[in-house]
Amino acid sequence: MKKIFLLLFAVLMIQLPIASATFAFGERLTVRERFIGNASPLVSNNMKYILNFMPSGDIQLWNNHKRTMIWHTNTSDFRISQLVIDQYNGRLKLMDWNNTPFWTSDNNAWATAWYGQGNVPVNLVGDLLIVQDDGNLVLYNTKNVGLGWYPVWASNTSGQ
Numbered sequence: 001m002k003k004i005f006l007l008l009f010a011v012l013m014i015q016l017p018i019a020s021a022t023f024a025f026g027e028r029l030t031v032r033e034r035f036i037g038n039a040s041p042l043v044s045n046n047m048k049y050i051l052n053f054m055p056s057g058d059i060q061l062w063n064n065h066k067r068t069m070i071w072h073t074n075t076s077d078f079r080i081s082q083l084v085i086d087q088y089n090g091r092l093k094l095m096d097w098n099n100t101p102f103w104t105s106d107n108n109a110w111a112t113a114w115y116g117q118g119n120v121p122v123n124l125v126g127d128l129l130i131v132q133d134d135g136n137l138v139l140y141n142t143k144n145v146g147l148g149w150y151p152v153w154a155s156n157t158s159g160q
Contacts, residue, residue, distance in 0.1 A: 085128075
């Protein structure tokens with residue numbers, strides 16, 4: 001009986017997924033990761049800037065040395081549980097576990113303002129979010145070999 005139980009247990013363990021998602025780490029979030037509410041914050045390499053997921057559902061970027069908030073999503077809903085990079089449209093999405101969006105980055109509007117009308121790169125699909133050492137939170141497209149990495153959205157908080 002004990003052998004049968006152990007055999008069934010082993011078979012069930014093999015069928016369980018090892019990990020359904022990976023979680024953000026360090027200063028970056030990739031398209032395959034989730035930044036969740038109870039996770040460690042994302043921290044710039046120089047330790048000066050911190051991206052926090054607040055229990056209220058707000059994502060906040062802080063200057064750790066000055067102890068000041070320099071950017072946030074301005075969201076407040078306790079159902080909000082994760083920040084992801086949408087793998088299809090490359091936008092940042094702040095949502096609940098049912099994938100209901102509460103905030104999304106507007107890559108097109110940001111790129112038009114940043115690059116100027118008529119100079120916007122064709123592909124605004126982001127795949128890498130970085131908390132930079134200068135205090136800017138930047139979503140990059142890293143897939144276009146011809147152009148190299150280029151920003152598709154940013155918090156515009158450099159130097160704050």
